[in-house]
Amino acid sequence: MNKIIANRRTALKVFGAGTALLAAPYIIRPRPAWAASGVLNVTTYDKFLPQEFLDKFQKDNDIEVRIRLTDDQGKQYNLLTAEGANPSTDIVTVAGHRYSQFIKSNLLQPLDTGKIANWKNLNPAYQDAPWARVDGNLWGLPILAGYEGLARNIDYVPEAPSWEVMFDPQYKGQTSYIVSDFMTIVMQYLGYDGDFVTYVDKPDVAQKATNEARDFLIKHKDMVRKYYDAGSEVQQMFINEDIYLGHSWSGPAAKLIMDGHPIKLSVPKEGTFGFCYTLNVVNNAPNAENAYKLFNAILESPEVGAAMTRQSGYSSTINGVGDVLEERERMASTLPQEEVERIIFFSSVNRDMKNEMIDRATAEVKAA
Structure with a gap:
């Protein structure tokens, strides 16, 4: 895991300035290109979102998914703090034990599980895990562990x-x-x-x-x-x-x-201990509703979770993935439910x- 490069002072300055603007006269500005209604901008790691899944999602929802690859939590944090109240990405991929910095800097918005009809398909061990709930809110969709x-x-x-x-x-x-x-x-x-x-x-x-x-x-x-x-x-x-x-x-x-x-x-x-990657909706995300559509689609079928596991090497958080994987894949990438529940995810x-x-x-x- 890579270290986060903290810059909370810069973040506070950015958001402080944004708050002050609320009292200023409303100014009409051109809508950024990334805020188009049929677009979703995702910052994530290589091999996390299968291309076949993305192709189907784009076709079914008439939404263009634009992927920006990252290899470091700090790079995502620095990008969001630099962009302030006008982020160019809708979704970032944060590890649960890195939540604190992003949340304290107001870079993420709480997750509204009511907008995710397939939330029930998430393994119960991840649905309301202690590490995922901060300040009374959930902050992301757990995808890989x-x-x-x-x-x-x-x-x-x-x-x-x-x-x-x-x-x-x-x-x-x-x-x-x-x-x-x-x-x-x-x-x-x-x-x-x-x-x-x-x-x-x-x-x-x-x-x-x-x-x-x-x-x-x-x-x-x-x-x-x-x-x-x-x-x-x-x-x-x-x-x-x-x-x-x-x-x-x-x-x-x-x-x-x-x-x-x-x-x-x-x-x-x-x-034992573990870590979990989550997809998180960015604060002031220009296409937040499209983000929820993606979340719901990820949870729609265990085949999606199986594909994510196959190409990323991490374990899926979605119910039923073990039934989809081949026997050796199942031995390598899944645990009995009682063992999953013994994992303490890093806080x-x-x-x-x-x-x-x-x-x-x-x-x-x-x-x-």
């Missing part, structure tokens, strides 16, 4: 209901993980809040919890064959059978499964404290 899971070679580890298996002596030297990410999971395993949401204004409590997770990982350091950073590293260790167990993000594990390796990814009973709350403490503890684990 990534999560951390327990990956295992099922030829050697047939069952793994708990993260405890990562510390089972019989698998000594046959496990691997990203230290910073796995530390927050260990905090959950030990009964603490690995996302630090409940530690606002409680640095002493947060530090104690972090220290216990750090010490636990140091105590069990002999379980680890290798700490890794890139998904390709854990993939190669599984392929070589250097490891039988590992903490893995869903993408690298899904690739192994699709390639036919005997790998299974699951969410143990203690839970935008208290991230500075979390990052500082986890980064320091990570360095201490590696140095021990």
